[in-house]
Amino acid sequence: MSDKRKQGELESQIMGCLWDRPDGLSSQQILALMGDDQLAITTVLTVLSRLGDKGMVFREKLTGRTFVFKSVKSREEHTAAMLLGAFDQSANPALVFSHFASGLSPAQIASLKKALN
Template identity: 30%
Template sequence: MAFNLRFRFSPTKDGLVKVLGPLETEIMQILWQEGSSTVKKVHRKLAQQRDIAYTTVMTTMSRLADKGVLNRERDGLAYVYTPVISEDEFVNLVVRQVLDGLLDDYSDTAISYMVDYLAKNNPAELRRLQREISQRLNGTK
């Protein structure tokens, strides 16, 4: 299944807020947990945590549908929103798109930085990467 989701990458943010806004992330977390929902139900859940306008939630969910992250189907007077892909699929897609962009344009720098970063911050992952590369070169994976 191929997705062409549109998002902006903000590397200084945390978690999914790197690619979705804070409210978009909260809404997606609710929908990934619930499976599907209406604006009314999502608003009710968000309103338990903070003061937020119904129209703000409605607009944000509509924009998520426009971005291709949510599917929107009419059910009577309301729309039911369903995630197009799971959270894991979304994370994998974002990682692929970000790394593809970096490796396409800045391959040497990106690879050198990744190796240096892993050596300094996560040597176990660097060893895992080394094993993965060896397996690929030997055709065993």
């Protein structure tokens, strides 16, 4: 992995680990899944703390000093919240919906119609 990450990239990677394992992971397990020999456990813990401050992650105490970290929302719930936030930022939500819909594949349109019914 490169020495410099884009802003939010590490958060996204950690969230990906948590979304893939909804039963939760310890910080050591997250570090192992990341597969970056240069990434320190303290960095992972700092990012987990920041994700907790943002309300995206919570930690559950197991035994002793062991904690398991879990995502507050599923990947799909998080993505939906981001989409809704993007629509809310527009002065013309109908136009945003129009542009959004024009980028959907036929299968995605069918899925959207099914969800709306």
